[in-house]
Amino acid sequence: WLDFPETGGGLLTSGGSAANLGALLAAREWAGNPVNPVIYMSDQGHSSLDRAARIIGIPPENLRKIPSDESFRLDIDCLKKVLENDRAAGMDPLCICGNGGATNTGAIDPLEAMAAVAAQEQVWFHIDAAYGGFAVLAPREKEAFRGMEAADSVTLDPHKWFFQPYETGCLLLRDRRLLWECFHIMPEYLKDATPEEGEVNF
Numbered sequence: 147w148l149d150f151p152e153t154g155g156g157l158l159t160s161g162g163s164a165a166n167l168g169a170l171l172a173a174r175e176w177a178g179n180p181v182n183p184v185i186y187m188s189d190q191g192h193s194s195l196d197r198a199a200r201i202i203g204i205p206p207e208n209l210r211k212i213p214s215d216e217s218f219r220l221d222i223d224c225l226k227k228v229l230e231n232d233r234a235a236g237m238d239p240l241c242i243c244g245n246g247g248a249t250n251t252g253a254i255d256p257l258e259a260m261a262a263v264a265a266q267e268q269v270w271f272h273i274d275a276a277y278g279g280f281a282v283l284a285p286r287e288k289e290a291f292r293g294m295e296a297a298d299s300v301t302l303d304p305h306k307w308f309f310q311p312y313e314t315g316c317l318l319l320r321d322r323r324l325l326w327e328c329f330h331i332m333p334e335y336l337k338d339a340t341p342e343e344g345e346v347n348f
């Protein structure tokens with residue numbers, strides 16, 4: 147559905163909040179745990195991203211809320227400028243978060259343009275599509291999600307439009323191995339219970 151390559155994958159989580167948390171951690175790991183990480187999202191970004199940043203020790207002053215336009219979509223020129231300023235100030239741009247349907251308004255950010263900025267700046271591109279992501283299944287709406295295939299991670303919430311029980315969120319990475327590398331710890335007592343390659347170990 148997301149046009150991810152074969153390497154794509156992830157797991158179900160307790161909700162979109164936990165998926166966003168996992169995405170930010172994977173981003174930080176991928177970036178080599180920089181000292182001054184900065185996260186970018188529009189002023190319509192979901193509060194769980196602010197909370198996830200706090201949980202992993204990224205202070206509120208390292209969050210950039212980029213203004214949105216009259217359709218509540220992120221202003222791409224402003225994103226570029228703010229990111230440039232941060233670079234000049236010696237900060238470490240870490241992750242651009244796009245809305246795949248903002249919760250208050252349904253707005254879908256200019257994902258394709260954001261993906262291009264992320265690629266150029268070598269910054270992680272996360273799409274929080276917890277609320278609206280499944281609209282990608284409607285042929286009429288698919289176009290609006292162009293750029294999603296270039297995301298490094300996507301949050302989806304089957305407990306919303308898929309009417310699954312509460313506590314069914316989902317985190318998908320374009321390269322699922324990164325998730326494993328980020329969270330893998332092998333304690334002594336589990337050494338004889340190594341999961342099969344490709345097995346999702348919740």
Ligand SMILES: *Cc1c(COP(=O)(O)O)cnc(C)c1O
Pocket residue numbers: 160161162163164166192194247248249274275276277278303315
């Ligand atoms: C609902 C929502 C979340 C949080 O999801 P929970 O499943 O409630 O943890 C995150 N982002 C967006 C855009 C949402 O709509």
